[in-house]
Amino acid sequence: MKKIATLLLFLTAFLINAQEKKSTQKIQLVEVSCGQCKFGMTPKGCDLAVRIGGKSYFVDGVxxxxxxxxxxxDGFCEAIRTxxxxxxxxxxxxxxxxxxLLPKKM
Structure with missing residues (x-):
């Protein structure tokens, strides 16, 4: 019984920590465009990138x-969006x- 209680306590602490970590991630406003066409990144080929603090990064997940x-x-290879x-x-x-992706500015 002690092992089960210890396991439940450990699992609860883990889940609380994971939830706190998730809630600390904040939404950022970033520039987004084609890494090659608009941000001058390599390798060659059109791929989505974001620019954060003046530095560009290719994106995984979108x-x-x-x-x-x-x-x-108005596509990513022709325009830098937010x-x-x-x-x-x-x-x-x-x-x-x-x-x-935020609406284009008029």
């Missing part, structure tokens, strides 16, 4: 064509857990 044709007049994001930089890439 694809460039999920928000329309990247080569359209998005709300939650994520973290891992191994030089931005791993997104929340992504909301």
């Amino acid at each position: 694809k460039i064509d999920e928000h329309g044709d990247a080569h359209a007049k 998005a709300e994001v939650i994520g973290e930089i891992k191994k030089g890439r931005f791993v997104v857990s929340y992504f909301k």
Whole structure:
């Protein structure tokens, strides 16, 4: 019985810690566009990127064509847009857990 109680206590502490960590991640406003076409990144090929604090990172978790044709007049290869994001930089890439493209400015 003590083992079960200890296990439940450990599991509860783990879940509380995980919830606290999740709630500390804040929404950031970032520039988002094609890494190659608009941010001058390599390797070659159109891929979604964000610019945070003047530094650009390719994005994992959202694809460039999920928000329309990247080569359209207002697409990511033609324009730099703004998005709300939650994520973290891992191994030089931005791993997104929340992504909301904001409306274009008129």
